[in-house]
Amino acid sequence: MRTLLQQSIERLLADAVTPDVLRAAEAGVWPADLWGKIEELGLPLAAVPEDLGGAGASWTDIFVVVRACGAAAAPAPLPEAILANSLLAAAGLEPPESGAIVFAAGTADAPLPEVPWGRHAKWLALHDTRTGRIALHALAEARIVLDNNVAGEPRDTITLAPGSLVADAATSAATDAVMLGGAMLRSAQMAGALGRLTEISAEYANERVQFGRPIGKFQAVQQQLAVLATQAAAAVAASEAAFLMATPNTEALTTASAKAVSGEAAGKGASIAHAVFGAIGFTHEHSLHFLTRRLWAWRAEYGSDAYWAEQLGRTIAARGDEGLWPLVTAAFAETKTDD
Amino acid sequence: MLDQFGPPVLPPGLEPLRADVRAFLADWGSAYPAEKRALSWMGFDADFSRALGAKGWLGLSIPREYGGHDASPFERFVVNEELLAAGAPVTAHWIADRQSAPLLLRHGTEAQKQRYLPAICAGEMYFCIGMSEPGSGSDLASVRTKADRQTDGSWLLNGRKVWTTNADRCQAMIALVRTDPASERHAGLSQILVDLTLPGVMIRPIKDLSGHEHFNEVTFDDVRLGADALIGVEGDGWAQATSELAFERSGPERFLSAMTLFRCLVGAVGPAPDARQAVEIGRLVAWLISLRSMSISVTAQLASGQDPVWAASCVKDLGTGYEQETVEVAMRLIDSLPPGAQATTTRRVLAIVQSMAPSFSLRGGTREILRGILARGLGVR
Ligand SMILES: Cc1cc2nc3c(=O)[nH]c(=O)nc-3n(C[C@H](O)[C@H](O)[C@H](O)COP(=O)(O)OP(=O)(O)OC[C@H]3O[C@@H](n4cnc5c(N)ncnc54)[C@H](O)[C@@H]3O)c2cc1C
Numbered sequence: 001m002r003t004l005l006q007q008s009i010e011r012l013l014a015d016a017v018t019p020d021v022l023r024a025a026e027a028g029v030w031p032a033d034l035w036g037k038i039e040e041l042g043l044p045l046a047a048v049p050e051d052l053g054g055a056g057a058s059w060t061d062i063f064v065v066v067r068a069c070g071a072a073a074a075p076a077p078l079p080e081a082i083l084a085n086s087l088l089a090a091a092g093l094e095p096p097e098s099g100a101i102v103f104a105a106g107t108a109d110a111p112l113p114e115v116p117w118g119r120h121a122k123w124l125a126l127h128d129t130r131t132g133r134i135a136l137h138a139l140a141e142a143r144i145v146l147d148n149n150v151a152g153e154p155r156d157t158i159t160l161a162p163g164s165l166v167a168d169a170a171t172s173a174a175t176d177a178v179m180l181g182g183a184m185l186r187s188a189q190m191a192g193a194l195g196r197l198t199e200i201s202a203e204y205a206n207e208r209v210q211f212g213r214p215i216g217k218f219q220a221v222q223q224q225l226a227v228l229a230t231q232a233a234a235a236v237a238a239s240e241a242a243f244l245m246a247t248p249n250t251e252a253l254t255t256a257s258a259k260a261v262s263g264e265a266a267g268k269g270a271s272i273a274h275a276v277f278g279a280i281g282f283t284h285e286h287s288l289h290f291l292t293r294r295l296w297a298w299r300a301e302y303g304s305d306a307y308w309a310e311q312l313g314r315t316i317a318a319r320g321d322e323g324l325w326p327l328v329t330a331a332f333a334e335t336k337t338d339d
Numbered sequence: 340m341l342d343q344f345g346p347p348v349l350p351p352g353l354e355p356l357r358a359d360v361r362a363f364l365a366d367w368g369s370a371y372p373a374e375k376r377a378l379s380w381m382g383f384d385a386d387f388s389r390a391l392g393a394k395g396w397l398g399l400s401i402p403r404e405y406g407g408h409d410a411s412p413f414e415r416f417v418v419n420e421e422l423l424a425a426g427a428p429v430t431a432h433w434i435a436d437r438q439s440a441p442l443l444l445r446h447g448t449e450a451q452k453q454r455y456l457p458a459i460c461a462g463e464m465y466f467c468i469g470m471s472e473p474g475s476g477s478d479l480a481s482v483r484t485k486a487d488r489q490t491d492g493s494w495l496l497n498g499r500k501v502w503t504t505n506a507d508r509c510q511a512m513i514a515l516v517r518t519d520p521a522s523e524r525h526a527g528l529s530q531i532l533v534d535l536t537l538p539g540v541m542i543r544p545i546k547d548l549s550g551h552e553h554f555n556e557v558t559f560d561d562v563r564l565g566a567d568a569l570i571g572v573e574g575d576g577w578a579q580a581t582s583e584l585a586f587e588r589s590g591p592e593r594f595l596s597a598m599t600l601f602r603c604l605v606g607a608v609g610p611a612p613d614a615r616q617a618v619e620i621g622r623l624v625a626w627l628i629s630l631r632s633m634s635i636s637v638t639a640q641l642a643s644g645q646d647p648v649w650a651a652s653c654v655k656d657l658g659t660g661y662e663q664e665t666v667e668v669a670m671r672l673i674d675s676l677p678p679g680a681q682a683t684t685t686r687r688v689l690a691i692v693q694s695m696a697p698s699f700s701l702r703g704g705t706r707e708i709l710r711g712i713l714a715r716g717l718g719v720r
Contacts, residue, residue: 202717216719226710238629260625313621321606325424
């Protein structure tokens with residue numbers, strides 16, 4: 001399933017996500033065409049079990065989809081929709097058949113800040129922090145205050161309208177399921193973006209000529225590109241591990257590690273890519289910033305690297321020196337939990 | 340290239356083995372001090388290596404007919420990561436188990452396999468790697484030590500190797516030497532097995548900056564080797580030596596060398612860290628978990644017969660940087676540790692690991708050389 005998913009999502013995004021589409025999205029245009037194709041392939045329901053209308057893909061399969069969205073800077077909430085639908089399904093609720101769905105944690109009677117793609121979404125999966133229940137809300141009547149992250153992606157404040165509740169149910173999801181799930185998604189998106197950044201930086205280094213030769217001939221540039229690649233590889237491996245260990249109760253240790261490592265890698269990687277591209281990469285005209293600004297944004301969302309490092313540090317310190325290594329090996333259990 | 344990192348899946352069924360190794364280490368090491376554990380895979384203890392051999396934990400991936408255990412690379416991974424995490428003294432057998440045995444298995448004659456592999460698996464026979472020379476460090480293809488074939492088929496060995504870890508405590512060296520006197524660079528090199536007790540072999544220990552003696556200068560003055568000293572194919576030395584690099588560069592020893600320091604630090608900080616301590620420690624944990632997953636992923640590729648040299652170089656570059664970063668973190672936290680025995684031990688261990696840290700990104704190929712390999716893999720050259 002993984003290879004199949006990877007091929008179809010990569011093909012779809014390669015065709016549908018052009019610089020023009022990205023610019024239009026940043027100007028507030030909803031890429032309806034792209035979203036239509038995403039729904040045609042049933043991707044928002046990929047992680048939902050078959051008896052609830054989904055494809056029953058494992059999180060290891062989902063990883064390649066989310067990573068591909070990051071690599072393409074896809075201007076649509078597919079990662080969010082996959083997680084939102086899986087939260088609903090885990091609580092036994094049937095996900096909506098169509099229309100963009102996103103997620104948030106909070107309460108139905110208070111404004112929900114920084115909801116990704118809020119203005120374009122039809123549905124919201126709300127993890128109620130007061131009752132611990134998962135609820136499906138319709139957003140048609142919701143009050144929406146527009147805002148964007150540093151990449152120009154919608155991050156709106158939503159106040160639900162009375163009567164927006166469609167269904168709700170108890171859930172066994174962790175109290176911070178939204179924070180963890182969001183961190184897991186963003187780490188895989190960063191891994192994807194860093195991978196793409198490595199490719200285009202290496203290509204550019206072979207093309208751009210200074211001092212009579214491609215800048216890739218200079219060891220200083222080669223060494224920088226190597227560092228970019230290792231950071232990208234670390235982000236890929238860290239987030240792959242997080243998805244591998246993502247049982248219904250998302251494993252906190254691997255997800256925290258993935259977000260911490262990918263976030264740090266995003267900072268280093270984006271800075272190297274900008275060094276390699278020089279001034280042209282600093283222009284709005286060039287498409288480098290579609291990736292680098294997203295890396296900056298995603299690094300900050302659902303907990304920065306320092307936030308997750310602190311959580312991890314407290315967990316480890318509480319276990320003490322004797323607990324450190326057993327915890328590290330248990331973070332990454334040996335039996336594959338392929339749900 | 341990034342595709343060389345697949346899902347880091349450890350197959351099921353390894354937990355009993357891990358539990359055995361942990362129990363053994365708990366028994367063995369209750370009195371083994373942190374200052375010795377700090378040496379990590381530079382700690383030498385032949386009794387310990389023999390005990391591991393007796394447990395069946397050496398030569399795990401070597402076939403049974405040669406004294407090995409026909410086990411998977413994952414079993415080897417688990418045993419080794421447990422040994423390293425505990426700071427066990429593994430250096431005696433380390434190179435023989437990691438490199439020499441697989442090399443002999445792959446390229447050795449039947450007689451060589453019969454002669455050396457069982458002793459390696461028993462933890463009784465130790466090897467060193469004779470690659471570097473005074474004039475050949477990163478530029479390994481410039482080696483000048485030569486073995487001249489005599490009319491009776493034997494070899495006459497002359498030249499000098501340097502930085503040879505454990506040469507003074509090993510029985511044998513696998514050396515990369517020039518067997519075609521007219522050759523240059525990568526051609527005309529062969530791997531040759533040198534019995535270090537032979538006449539004409541002179542071993543001079545070299546003190547490292549902290550006063551420890553673990554590496555050596557080894558001089559060969561008309562050393563006569565039998566015709567059976569050649570390993571593999573004459574002239575194929577370069578290819579043979581580099582084909583082991585993925586094994587050498589991706590293992591847990593590339594990110595666990597400073598593990599004892601990290602453990603001490605966690606203990607000394609105590610159960611209720613302040614925010615700064617928590618962030619520093621948590622960041623090291625995050626990278627540790629991630630590097631481990633990269634290393635498992637490379638092990639999986641190796642197990643399926645692939646040759647992920649690029650990914651292995653990646654693990655070594657990141658992993659050795661991580662080990663050195665552990666020292667930096669300890670430096671940043673050292674003044675904040677609550678006074679007591681654990682803080683004192685941590686200071687001592689820090690001094691030891693700090694003195695070893697520069698070598699982490701030199702031995703086994705320097706950081707700059709690795710990054711050159713990584714860049715070439717990206718198509719930049
Ligand atoms: C603790 C320790 C144990 C060792 N054990 C062994 C052993 O058992 N057996 C063995 O054979 N060797 C061993 N070595 C040697 C090790 O393999 C070499 O140190 C290493 O290959 C580098 O060679 P060098 O020290 O001569 O440095 P040099 O090659 O002289 O390099 C010096 C500096 O120049 C840089 N440099 C060199 N060439 C390039 C280039 N083309 N591009 C960019 N930068 C470059 C290097 O990266 C480095 O920063 C050991 C070394 C240490 C420190």
